[in-house]
Amino acid sequence: MLRSVKGLKDILPQHASQWQHIETVARTLASQYGFSEIRIPIFEFTELYARSIGGTTDIVEKEMYTFLDRDGSSLTLRPEGTAGVARAVLEHKLLDSPSTRKLFYLGPMFRHERPQAGRYRQFHQFGVEAFGTDDPLIDVEVITLLWNFFSSLCLKDLSLNINSIGTQEDREGYIQKLREFLSPTLTVLCENCQRRYSTNTLRILDCKVPSCQETTQDVPVLIDYLSDTSKIHFEAVLDGLTSLQIPYSINHRLVRGLDYYSRTTFEITSPHLGAQSTIGAGGRYDGLLQVLHGPPTPAIGFAVGLERVSLLLAEDQTQKKSPLFFLAGFGDIGKPIAFKLLYELRQSGIRADTDHKARTLKALLRSADKLSAEYSIILGDDEAQSGNVIMRNMHTKAQEIVALNELIQRIHKGC
C-alpha cells in the first residue's frame, strides 16, 4: 500500500471542522487587533532562511527541505514564517504605511525532524509580525493577542513565560560571564552541554538533565546584564501585561533558539502535550530586517503550532449545519425522478444528499440515519406514478404525502 510521507499527516473529515474553527478564531482575533493577512510562498531562496534564522542553528544545518531549481538555484520549503514575511515587507515596501506594518499569516511549514507527539515534518502555524516600533506596548499587544487566541479556544492550564535576552551586545557580555562561571564545572555537565559551551552557551540554561540544572542553579542571571534601555523596555512590557491582568512568570532560562531574536522573548506552554509543550512562542527581532539589507527596523512577532493546539482542543467542535434532506429514491421509475429532485433541492439552496450504493428502501433509510438526515424524501415507483413523495421526519417518524411539484415550496415554508 502506498502511504503518506513520513511525518506528514492527513487532516481527515472528522477533524476538518475543528481546523476551520481554529483558523476562524485566528483570523477574527488578528483582525480585531489590527493585523492584516499576508499570504506568502511556501518556498524561497535558501539564502533567505540561512541568513535570517542563523547558519549554525539546527533548522538550517539539518532540518530544511532544500532542493535545486532547474536553473541550479537553491530553494527551500519554508521552515518558519517570519523570514518570508520580512522579505515580503521589504520587497513591497510595506513599512511605509501603518495599515501594512502589522501582518498575520496562516499555513504549512516544513522541517525534516524525527516525528514525535505534537511534531510533524509538515505542520501549520498561525503567526503575527508587527514592524516598525520598539514601543514596549506593541510587545504587550502581541503577547496579549497570543494569550487571547488560546483563551478564545478555551485552552486550559496554560502558562506564559517571559524573559529578555537583551541586545546582541548585552548578550555578549553575559555569555562571557556565563562561560567564566561554568568553566570550572565543565566536566560535570552532560555531553550536550559540553558541546553547547562553545557553540550555544545560552542553551545550557534550559538543559533538561537534572545534574546540569543543579550545576547551573546559581548561574548569573541574564537580566542583570542588560543595558539600561533593554531593562527599561522589559519592565515596561511587564507593567503592560500586569495592567491588562495577563498572568505571566519571568523565566530567566527562557532563551529562544533562532539567531534573530533580541530583547523580549516569550512562550506559552501546556502541561498536557508530552515533551513538546510549547504551543506558541515568539519575541522581538530588531536586527532581522537589517540582516536582509533593509533599513534598521524593530519588530516583534509570535508563531503558534496549530497541530499542538488541535491536540489540546476537545473533540467534536462540530458547528451547526442546515438540516439535511435525504433522497430515498428506488425502483426503475422512482430513482431517476428522485435524482432529478435531488438536483432541484440543491439548486434551491437546500442541503440534500442520497446514497447511490443503497438499493432497497431499508438500506436507504439506514444511510439517511448514518448521515443524520432530518428528513427522508421517499420516492418509489408508486409515488412516482401518482406524482407524490413521502416526507418522513427522521426524529418523530411522522410521514406526510406531498405533491412532487410542491415539495421545494413546502420545505422552504418550514417543515
Add this chain to the structure above:
RNA sequence: GUGGGUGUAGCUCAGCUGGUUAGAGCGCCGGAUUGUGGUUCCGGAGGUCGCGGGUUCGAAACCCGUCACUCACCCCA
C-alpha cells in the same frame, strides 16, 4: 542522527511455557419486516498474523535481519 516500545480483520485488541480449522467487541453487508432507519435477534463477508530468513516434526508466538508506526533525546511551534 541516537535510544526505547509496538506491528494479528476496516477500528480497538485477545491469543497461556511453540501444538492442529487464528478469536472477541465495535464497524460493514444481509435477513427477521414482499417498500420504512436508529433498538433487538439471526446470519454473512472480511486476515500473505508488517516483510525476509533461521531454529523446530510443528512458529502469530523463539532467534536474526529489515521496514513501518510510536514515544523520548537533540531541536523547536
